[in-house]
Structure formats: C-alpha cells, structure tokens
Amino acid sequence: MSAVHPFLAHAPGELVSAFVVPLVSLAYLLGVDWRMTLITLVPVALALAPVPLMATPARLREQREVDAAKGRITGSVIEFVQGISVVKAYGGAERAHHRFLAAKDAFVATFDRWVRGLSRPAAAVQLVLSPPFVLLVVLTGGAVLVTHGALPPADLLPFLLLGLGLTAPVAALGHGFDDLSAAGRAVGRIRDVLSVPPLPEPGHPVPVRGGRVELRGVHFGYDGGHEVLRGVDLVLEPGTVTALVGPSGSGKSTLARLLPRFSDPTRGAVLLGGADLRRVAGPELYRTVSCVFQDVRLLRASLADNIALAVPRADHAAVVRAARLAGVHDRILRLPRGYASVVGEDAGLSGGEAQRIALARALLADTPVLVLDEATSFADPETERAVRRALAAREGERTVLVIAHRRETVADADVAVLLVDGVIAEQGRPAELLARGGAFARFWEAHGPAPADGASTGRGVRP
Ligand code: ADP
Secondary structure, X not given: OOOHHHHHHHHHHHHHHXXXXXXHHHHHHHXXXXXXXXXXXXXXXXXXXXXXXXXXXXXXXXXXXXXXXXXXXXXXXXXXXXXXXXXXXXXXXXXXXXXHHHHHHHHHHHHHHHHHHHHHHHHHHHHHHOHHHHHHHHXXXXXXXXXXXXXXXXXXXXXXXXXXXXHHHHHHHHHHHHHHHHHHHHHHHHHHHHOXXXXXXXXXXXXXXXXXXXXXEEEEEHHHOOEEEEEEEEEEOOOOEEEEEOXXXXXXXXXXXXXOOOOOOOEEEEEEOOEEHHHOOHHHHHHHEEEEOOOOOOOOOEHHHHHOOOOOOXXXXXXXXXXXXXXXXXXXXXXXXXXXXXXXOOEOOOHXXXXXXXXXXXXXXXXXXXXXXXXXXXXXXXXXXXHHHHHHOOOOOOEEEEEOOEHHHHHHOOEEXXXXXXXXXXXXXXXXXXHHXXXXXXXXXXXXXXXXXOOOOOOOOOO
C-alpha cells in the first residue's frame, strides 16, 4: 500500500504540472520560430531515446528480483525481532544475524547488477537534460540561425529562458515512471493476496441441530501437498470433553482448525449438528463454534469489549461472570481502569492473561461447541486452573475439543484421542486406554504430557 500511495496521492498533480508548463511554453516558442523550437527539443529527443532500453522485459524481471531481495531483508529482520527472546535464550544471535547478513548480501548483489545495467543510460539521460547541455544546444543552434540572418537576435532570448522549462519536466516524468512501475508491481502483489478465493458460502444453508460434531473420513493437506490428516473418523458428543493428544506435527491443530472451518477437508466431511460445514452459513457457524488457539489476538479496545466481542450487547455482569470463570477477573481489577483498560494502552497483559481473556470471550459466547488449545507456551498455573475450571463447568450440553498438553486435562477428559501422523491411533476413555496398554499407553509413557504441578517426569518431552 505504501508503494501505491505516492503514485495515487501525488502523481495527478505532478503530471499536470509536468505537462501543462512545457505544452504552454512549446506553443509560445512555436509562435516565435518553429526551427529554433525543434533545435530546443533536441535534448528531449535524446533523453527519450534510451527509455526503451531501460524498460525491457529483462530489466523489469531484474527489478522484481530487487523487490523480492528487499522483501527477504525485511522478512529476516522481522523474524529476528519476533524471535529475539528465543534467540537470546539459546545463544543463536550469530546464526540469526547470519541470515540477515545473507539476505543483505543477496540484496546488494541483485541491486548492484540492476544498477550497473541502468547507470550508463541513466547518466546519459541526466547529462542531456542538464542545463549546461541544453543551453549549449540552444546557443549553438541559435548562433547558426542568427549568423545566417534567419533569426532576429532578440528572438533567441525566449528559447534560452524557456528551453530549460521544456527539459526539466522530462526528468520529473522519469521519476513519475519509477513510481508508476513500483505502484504497478505493488498492485500485482496486492492482487495476489486478494485473489486467494474465500471459502465458498453455501447458496442454500442447512440449519445446525445441536452441538454434535462428526468427522467422516477427513483428509487434509496444505496447498494440496503432503497429507496432514489421512482419513480421520471422529465423533464429539455434546456434554463431553475430548482430549486430543499426539506428537508434535501429528496434525492436532490442523484437525482443530477444521471445526471453525478455517479450511475445508480435501476429502471427507466435517458435520456440525448433522450439517456438512460447507453447507452451514458463516454467522450460524460462529454462533455454534468458538475457539481459543495459541495465537491469541486481542483487539485495541477495552477489556470488556474484548471479552464481549461475540456478544456485544452482553451486560457487565455477564462479562464479569465470564472473566471470573476464566480466572482473569482479579487481574483486570488490578489494572488502573479495570474493565475499561484498553489493550495496547494501559492493559499490559502477559501471554497467559491474554489467553484467559480469550477464554472468557469464548465462555461468554457460550457456544454449543468449544475448541481449545491448551497452549504450552503460556503454561502458567493460573491459566491452567482456568482452563480446567472452564472444562469442568459443563454447563448444559457443550461439546469440547481440547488439544491437551497436561496429564490432568487428559485424565479429566471423557474421551482421549491419540493422533499419530494424521491418523487416529487409538481413542476411548483415558483410564481404559491406559489399562489396555496399547498405543496410547505407550505414548503416555514415552513422552506423555507432563504433570500439571510442573514436576519433571525425567523424560519430560511434551508433545
Ligand atoms: P500439531 O498441532 O499436532 O503439532 P499441526 O497440525 O500444527 O500439528 O501440523 C501438522 C503438519 O502440518 C506439520 O507437518 C506442519 O508442518 C504442517 N502445517 C501446519 N500448518 C501449516 C500451514 N499453515 N501450511 C503448511 N503446512 C502446515
């Protein structure tokens, strides 16, 4: 957007002045003497000659490479800054810095190649448009005409004065062209983003009846590549908590994100209250399913508004009730403006606290289906207690799916599902699964979720 801005905001004014002044001057000079006018235009003609050389497909391709190299520098800086705590903790500063240096070197090489190709024609253009050169041409041509008696000496004066006015805007047009081509390339990138097709909305929506969730033969792969889910059959009954466990990368988050329809399965179907998600209207879907994922996003609004996001008309008592249940009420009261504190201004919250706000938001929405990621990154005892309390408060017939990282969560769940490499390896009541001594029991033993009290199991690898 910032590349498009200068062109849209400034180009109209600049183009008008770039054209109007020279055209009026040209008309006047033509009235004085047409031969002298042609001589004055010689530098302009010379300056335009190399333009085709500077806009060949190869040059444009190089320019796109320069843009991409610049993007990689920005990317490596952002990556470095976002991961700075990890980088510091693990002493990888040099390695992370190295990636930035590599991106910088690649940019310098690309930019150098591009500039080298352009520098000669660009210098030539600047030379022929420079005032001394223009004056030299006008004076030489004028002297010839005057000595042959073809031009009264006084008529040379307007050409000396206005000749420069003809050439200067050509240079401005050159910059305008740069802005135009930068804006054009930026528009191409914006169009790439906008052309990602939205998930299609159903033409004839089917109503959702209840909160039963069913995955039927679900296959899923990102961008049609490697299959992350390979034939998952799973039923989540209302009034039950299902704990999803499995090694990292086994597809737990991918599966959980199918419930709020962040993606559609490539094969099979996800049914919500008996209706295929692809046939459920968006607003109804979000009235039925709410989620709390690891990457909590709070809006720059008051905490009360953040909690009441899904229910803007909720009264304050309901907001407070949800915040209490999510274990964040006392923390909010300790803020100077309490529930009116604004995220990003005076509501400085830790990761765990932000997650509890998101949990309060989901609890207030009170949807029949709740999807939770019991994130490891924000594992603090208070958040963990809040999640447990929220899961235990089985108000009515809520269907809960939790990506579980702690033993207690799994043990308290009605059903445990072990996902391994995109396939359900085993599912059933946690105690029965442990007693059976199958895949679940082996997973639990080998690198099962760590106990909630934080004591190390010795093997302590979390999934
Ligand atoms: P888990 O939650 O069990 O750790 P995920 O569902 O996050 O596993 O990931 C399963 C696999 O899908 C991994 O191999 C991961 O690299 C891949 N994956 C996850 N998200 C994306 C994405 N947005 N694009 C491409 N691949 C992804």
